Amino acid sequence: MSLSLPSLETFYWVAQLHSFNGAAERLRITQPTVSYRIRELEQQLGVSLFIRRRKLALTSEGEALKHYAEAVIGIMRDIETNIRSGNAQLPTLRVGVMDSFAVVGLPALLHELDNRFPDTRVAVTVNTSHDLVEQLSQGLLDIALLSTPPRRENIQLEFLGLQTVAWTASPKLGLNANPVQNSDLLSQRILSTPAPSNLYHLTTQTLSGTVDLALRINYCSNLNVIIRLVEAGSGIGILPTRFIQNQLDTGLIHVIATPDELPMQEIFVGQNKGSTLGVLRQVSNMIRKVAVESRFCQ
Numbered sequence: 001m002s003l004s005l006p007s008l009e010t011f012y013w014v015a016q017l018h019s020f021n022g023a024a025e026r027l028r029i030t031q032p033t034v035s036y037r038i039r040e041l042e043q044q045l046g047v048s049l050f051i052r053r054r055k056l057a058l059t060s061e062g063e064a065l066k067h068y069a070e071a072v073i074g075i076m077r078d079i080e081t082n083i084r085s086g087n088a089q090l091p092t093l094r095v096g097v098m099d100s101f102a103v104v105g106l107p108a109l110l111h112e113l114d115n116r117f118p119d120t121r122v123a124v125t126v127n128t129s130h131d132l133v134e135q136l137s138q139g140l141l142d143i144a145l146l147s148t149p150p151r152r153e154n155i156q157l158e159f160l161g162l163q164t165v166a167w168t169a170s171p172k173l174g175l176n177a178n179p180v181q182n183s184d185l186l187s188q189r190i191l192s193t194p195a196p197s198n199l200y201h202l203t204t205q206t207l208s209g210t211v212d213l214a215l216r217i218n219y220c221s222n223l224n225v226i227i228r229l230v231e232a233g234s235g236i237g238i239l240p241t242r243f244i245q246n247q248l249d250t251g252l253i254h255v256i257a258t259p260d261e262l263p264m265q266e267i268f269v270g271q272n273k274g275s276t277l278g279v280l281r282q283v284s285n286m287i288r289k290v291a292v293e294s295r296f297c298q
Helices: 005-017 020-027 031-045 060-083 099-104 106-116 129-137 182-186 198-206 223-231 245-250 280-293
Strands: 093-098 122-127 143-147 155-163 165-169 190-192 217-219 236-240 265-272
Touching: 005 020, 005 031, 005 060, 020 031, 093 099, 093 106, 093 129, 099 106, 099 122, 099 223, 106 122, 106 280, 122 129, 129 143, 129 155, 129 265, 143 155, 143 280, 155 280, 190 198, 190 223, 198 217, 198 236, 223 236, 265 280
Parallel strands: 093 122, 093 143, 190 217, 190 236
Antiparallel strands: 143 265, 155 265, 165 236
16 A cells, blocks of 8 residues: 555645645646545545535544644655755745734745745735734635644644833823823823734733723724824733833833733744645745844844
């Protein structure tokens, strides 16, 4: 019996996306080809790999094979990295970065990528870490820079460092007491990115003990807009301090001292375990280099 790599890769993406059509789109093949490869694999192994209900599910044998498929695809990726690392010809490289990094380090990262892979189309997605994780898990991204991401079975995370976040406000609001109490925070308009973002969870968790006080959050998906509102004194919010370093240096925004220090955020590079791009280790090293040089994390 000889199992083919295309069949294993097809099986992996059907299992990951719970969809024959989704796997076909991901692999850029037809749906009948996907069905044929899965049927051939099941015949070779003598087992059923999927329970075909309203939502496709794995059998116990399918669950076991998924782990082997991940390992095989990972080995193939390592071979590409170690044996063919001199080959700079790539398909589109799809990179995701969290929004706070986009301002601080994305120009330098794009410069690095363009120099290393001059003939490659680099497609960048800027979003919240939670959304990037979902895109990475679904195979829509190859690699992403993430902050305190939710764990996914098919995503490999490499720790980069820690990032400081703090409650911030304009001096116009007079929140200069040391420390400012939660009741004073709640008297202001609170600005945050929407759930399930890290800033949303930090905001609600920090103020979760104030059940007797009203918690009213104003949502905005654009961090730059939140910064402008904080600068104008239109509200307060938790922000990464490196992201607003210029505003802190010029006094447009200041850090609010609170009784409890906010936890530092963990920064990771995430990769889909099923990716067959052999240069992701090099791209990961470039991201690390830019993150260090831009002091994005410590």
